[in-house]
Amino acid sequence: MLKGGSRKMQKDKTKGKEGNLTKIIGVTAAIVLFALVYVLVPVSESGLKPEGKAALAVFLGAFALWVSEPFPTYVVAFVTMIALILTNAWDQKSVLGVFGYDVIWLMVCAFILNSAMQVTKLGKRIALAIVTRFGQTAKGAILAMIVVNFVISFLIPSTTARAALMLPIAITLANIYNAIPGESNFGKLLMLANMQSNEISTSGILTATSANIMAVNFIKEATGAQIYYSTWLIAAMPISIVTIIIGYFVGLKLFPPEIEKVSSEALANMEKEMKDLGPMDANEKKALIIFLITLFLWCTDRWHMAMFHRLINPTLAAMIGATLCLLPGIGVIKKWGDVKIPWDLMLFSCGAYAVGMALDKTGAAPFIINSILSRVSLVNVTFFKIYAIVMFIALFSHIIFTSKIVRITILAPTVIAFAKELAPVLNADPTKLVIxxxxPVAFTICWCITLPPQSKPNLIYYSSGFYKVRDQLLHGLIIDGIGYLMFLVAGLTWFKIVGIGI
Structure with a gap:
């Protein structure tokens, strides 16, 4: 007994030393990266400006801290925001004003809606239905959620709205499996799979996000060519489906669920719990009606002007739903203490979003993209070589952006101008070359799956607390790498077959 205890103490001591070493390396890397960029990178009026250089330095330092996690995430958020202000990367009012951004309020409202599901047991009813019918194994439960994400991508034209809708169900499902945030591989993979299937399914559907529609409009304005819904679907959806299936198996290898199969006894207990819930009570019906109202507002945004004479965006729709949940006499949440909001992760979101926005606002992000493309040599060039370079830039450029809209606004004019310049060199039709x-660049806009601040759905799922930044980074980079290979193969084969390749 003493020997076993001694071994455990020795193991804990070794683990503690390794943890301290990781922290030291992380802090050192953050300082070195910040200093190298802040001191050595040149600035110019026509290129990278001082505030852009400072934003890039802070971003790289923050990146090192996110991955190594020497401090809690909320501490890193404060460090990041202070650094942005002190280096003049972004002014104090703008940095602190991030707390008022719609993504932060959307997260607050999503957790109020989640609390309503928990209080009324509506979330438990939905999660139990999924488990007893499709999720008798951990793999089956995750697959069921992936399929649901793909289906609702056709119905709800917003990645943010879909994430806000699915998060409460995912959290309840994790609770049914007794998944502990930060420890459970099942909970980790469940949230990562939801996040990735949300984003990647969007890339296969023209109307699943406004960024896709913007990309098509850029092409039409530049060439006069109309890209149809069916053209987009046929070209992009096979890549989305194959990649997410591969990603599912990669996730199982990286984070094997600690529960492989629900035992017959556990399944019987769940079925009994489902039966014991009985018919829906008044509060559950209220919660369901509130969710349906919110869902209706999310699904019908393209008709809001005709119906309401104004657009109700996903954040405002979520705020309406959250308010209905809290409203005395109508709502289902009787006291504020029943609302569970992870404020530590909300603070992380503010800090991460602030540094990402600073990269956008200071011009550092577009400067990096333009600098890379301007260095591509057109001597002895082939279409596939250019295609491979442009797709790599397009797919991985999401690391320095926090908005799909901003990214397509920067990438589209740059790539279109580059394609028109390239057309005479390749003796190609300019319109066909632009398309x-x-x-394909437009197909990559939603593949922003490697860091929490890169999109609103990322922040929403990260706020669940089930996975760390480095978990998302590792899984995301692998899936993006697989996606890149898929796009290269498609460029040589599939895109030519469906008529969008050269």
Missing amino acids: ALML
């Missing part, structure tokens, strides 16, 4: 380069 062959720009449309």
